[in-house]
Amino acid sequence: xxxxxxxxxxxxxxxxxxxxxxxxxxxxxxxxxxxxxxxxxxxxxxxxxxxxxxxxxxxxxxxxxxxxxxxxxxxxxxxxxxxxxxxxxxxxxxxxxxxxxxxxxxxxxxxxxxxxxxxxxxxxxxxxxxxxxxxxxxxxxxxxxxxxxxxxxxxxxxxxxxxxxxxxxxxxxxxxxxxxxxxxxxxxxxxxxxxxxxxxxxxxxxxxxxxxxxxxxxxxxxxxxxxxxxxxxxxxxxxxxxxxxxxxxxxxxxxxxxxxxxxxxxxxxxxxxxxxxxxxxxxxxxxxxxxxxxxxxxxxxxxxxxxxxxxxxxxxxxxxxxxxxxxxxxxxxxxxxxxxxxxxxxxxxxxxxxxxxxxxxxxxxxxxxxxxxxxxxxxxxxxxxxxxxxxxxxxxxxxxxxxxxxxxxxxxxxxx
Amino acid sequence: xxxxxxxxxxxxxxxxxxxxxxxxxxxxxxxxxxxxxxxxxxxxxxxxxxxxxxxxxxxxxxxxxxxxxxxxxxxxxxxxxxxxxxxxxxxxxxxxxxxxxxxxxxxxxxxxxxxxxxxxxxxxxxxxxxxxxxxxxxxxxxxxxxxxxxxxxxxxxxxxxxxxxxxxxxxxxxxxxxxxxxxxxxxxxxxxxxxxxxxxxxxxxxxxxxxxxxxxxxxxxxxxxxxxxxxxxxxxxxxxxxxxxxxxxxxxxxxxxxxxxxxxxxxxxxxxxxxxxxxxxxxxxxxxxxxxxxxxxxxxxxxxxxxxxxxxxxxxxxxxxxxxxxxxxxxxxxxxxxxxxxxxxxxxxxxxxxxxxxxxxxxxxxxxxxxxxxxxxxxxxxxxxxxxxxxxxxxxxxxxxxxxxxxxxxxxxxxx
Numbered sequence: 001x002x003x004x005x006x007x008x009x010x011x012x013x014x015x016x017x018x019x020x021x022x023x024x025x026x027x028x029x030x031x032x033x034x035x036x037x038x039x040x041x042x043x044x045x046x047x048x049x050x051x052x053x054x055x056x057x058x059x060x061x062x063x064x065x066x067x068x069x070x071x072x073x074x075x076x077x078x079x080x081x082x083x084x085x086x087x088x089x090x091x092x093x094x095x096x097x098x099x100x101x102x103x104x105x106x107x108x109x110x111x112x113x114x115x116x117x118x119x120x121x122x123x124x125x126x127x128x129x130x131x132x133x134x135x136x137x138x139x140x141x142x143x144x145x146x147x148x149x150x151x152x153x154x155x156x157x158x159x160x161x162x163x164x165x166x167x168x169x170x171x172x173x174x175x176x177x178x179x180x181x182x183x184x185x186x187x188x189x190x191x192x193x194x195x196x197x198x199x200x201x202x203x204x205x206x207x208x209x210x211x212x213x214x215x216x217x218x219x220x221x222x223x224x225x226x227x228x229x230x231x232x233x234x235x236x237x238x239x240x241x242x243x244x245x246x247x248x249x250x251x252x253x254x255x256x257x258x259x260x261x262x263x264x265x266x267x268x269x270x271x272x273x274x275x276x277x278x279x280x281x282x283x284x285x286x287x288x289x290x291x292x293x294x295x296x297x298x299x300x301x302x303x304x305x306x307x308x309x310x311x312x313x314x315x316x317x318x319x320x321x322x323x324x325x326x327x328x329x330x331x332x333x334x335x336x337x338x339x340x341x342x343x344x345x346x347x348x349x350x351x352x353x354x355x356x357x358x359x360x361x362x363x364x365x366x367x368x369x370x371x372x373x374x375x376x377x378x379x380x381x382x383x384x385x386x387x388x389x390x391x392x393x394x395x396x397x398x399x400x401x402x403x404x405x406x407x408x409x410x411x412x413x414x415x416x
Numbered sequence: 417x418x419x420x421x422x423x424x425x426x427x428x429x430x431x432x433x434x435x436x437x438x439x440x441x442x443x444x445x446x447x448x449x450x451x452x453x454x455x456x457x458x459x460x461x462x463x464x465x466x467x468x469x470x471x472x473x474x475x476x477x478x479x480x481x482x483x484x485x486x487x488x489x490x491x492x493x494x495x496x497x498x499x500x501x502x503x504x505x506x507x508x509x510x511x512x513x514x515x516x517x518x519x520x521x522x523x524x525x526x527x528x529x530x531x532x533x534x535x536x537x538x539x540x541x542x543x544x545x546x547x548x549x550x551x552x553x554x555x556x557x558x559x560x561x562x563x564x565x566x567x568x569x570x571x572x573x574x575x576x577x578x579x580x581x582x583x584x585x586x587x588x589x590x591x592x593x594x595x596x597x598x599x600x601x602x603x604x605x606x607x608x609x610x611x612x613x614x615x616x617x618x619x620x621x622x623x624x625x626x627x628x629x630x631x632x633x634x635x636x637x638x639x640x641x642x643x644x645x646x647x648x649x650x651x652x653x654x655x656x657x658x659x660x661x662x663x664x665x666x667x668x669x670x671x672x673x674x675x676x677x678x679x680x681x682x683x684x685x686x687x688x689x690x691x692x693x694x695x696x697x698x699x700x701x702x703x704x705x706x707x708x709x710x711x712x713x714x715x716x717x718x719x720x721x722x723x724x725x726x727x728x729x730x731x732x733x734x735x736x737x738x739x740x741x742x743x744x745x746x747x748x749x750x751x752x753x754x755x756x757x758x759x760x761x762x763x764x765x766x767x768x769x770x771x772x773x774x775x776x777x778x779x780x781x782x783x784x785x786x787x788x789x790x791x792x793x794x795x796x797x798x799x800x801x802x803x804x805x806x807x808x809x810x811x812x813x814x815x816x817x818x819x820x821x822x823x824x825x826x827x828x829x830x831x832x
Contacts, residue, residue: 045595072589074590074592075593078594169819170489173490174719174720179494179496203819206816206817299712301586301717304589306586399810402807402810
């Protein structure tokens, strides 16, 4: 394919992670160094920044300052949750995007995000192809959920998994400090896939993890779980349970909705929805056992705890962003950069690999059934073998005065 | 004073911290190396271990393994929340303690804990003095709450403060990733003193902290707070609020109880108490503003996140334990080892200093009024100057396979 000179736009989309900025930085840095790319623009708040002609000039940023992006959590360019319409039904947005691309001679488009973002990327790519506008479009994945299809794992997952496993080990020590009984419920993110909750099994692998792990891949039976919890509690005086926010019963109803239902039935004001799943389960288990029960929700911290990021994840994330630009300038388009795992002399090695955007968009990858234990309340060694390499390496996050030094962008607007 | 040869008992008490084991290890290591101390016993679950003759022999532990205690959160010997009775009313426990002390020729007693533990320590010390049983008793402080009297600060506070400030900085980045509105409420521990919540001001100092900080030192007026929150939210589209779990209204009622009251009035089942203060406030603010609001409770993590400990805190904690033994073998008794701050050539230096147990026990130290801003919803530079040195230094916690390597004690029981 021929070489194409022109500007590039880089956007970030979807929920933040500790590593998405490493990917975006990988793309920005490589683009700034590329001879074919004449200008490097950041789209503020993802595709909305393109639609609203709200771009910043990345070349105006201090190069050394940009380096801090690698360890800054959340999305430095801002994010959005904007879903593009089906272009066959309404192509207004696509026409507008094409208009902006033409205006700035954008020939490269990099979109850094999760499942929905790969869908956006795919639709834009196909629209440009259909309209014969020469533009190389590449998806750069990120998601703590680790649920993107095709790729071995997703940038951002390793850091979240490391934080979750570390926190569970610390909670394990804390939750057994007294010789009195104690049950602890830890709620972990993951609506449909249990990858994040499964990371708690890494703490078990170190002998300091939860007794029970419930993921949304399996039907959750509250009564059956109560039998197990009671059994463990009676034996040890302690019980730690890790649950995905997305666990559902056999009728497909979220357990987290049980609380609302109860409340609605009682007073119609839904007060019980104050707390989430952890609070609901903690309360329920307390009523059933009479034990002291504490509910803990890892909340936003699991996706933004850059101070506990996996350096492996950070480096891989960076490499994904870099590969996207390297491939695009070679004339490759309409792909997502994913990861392929190999073992060289028994050592984990991660290589970037290209996947069709169409294959990735809108498919959710779940934990293979055979990675769960028989009773579906824990993970086996297959999961450990998969996840352990992803959390290796301590973050190189720079600290100043004992606190993280995160990036400070000037965000110089591109003149319209 | 004359030298005294005999055994020592070391116990841990009260809520866990990331640094209490560093103090206990400081005492154990020093005791094991002391010529005057003939045996080093650990009391399992604090004073209960003494009362129940449940002791372990620290000399049976591997010395290199013991070193891991320095960075292991929670209380490695187990803790308790056992309050000794007034000996004038019921001296049963004291007589039992004396019996155990005599049985093992215990001449040194070190108790590592917070406010209540210093009270325990004080009572035991006074009882031994009154009964002319020669025993050197020393209190070693610990509390994330930082509310112990006399000492400049408490072992354990720096690590919790570092975790809180770091997490708040990360939440700051996460909570402003979208261009849509968002209000975030972060609930931080501290029933009567706001030291932990105030640590959020360190994130502000780095330009990435909460907009409002509410501590229990000041009356919390929900209506007045709502005016502020609305103002900030309207201006910025974002608002982050850090609140102590212990904030109270002008009538002395905990705000965290508002939820219960509402619910009890409605259905008598107290469902609304499912969530804590963060959940209640998030729900209330949502109703008042219509904004997207998220409540986050830092929960146990703030007291056990050893992976984010302050190395300054760890070293100081160790030195407090060491000083307790060093002083006791010199014949000093009935004191607590605290800290004195000095500045040498403008540089923070922390020295151990002895305080009367009587002066420490049962007094709660609060944040000085002049360290708050005028509107009492933030801290000023006086607090920053106080707290910043305490969070310095990255933890030397050893990691194996990307996860913390915490201590594994054999806990060899002392033969009764």
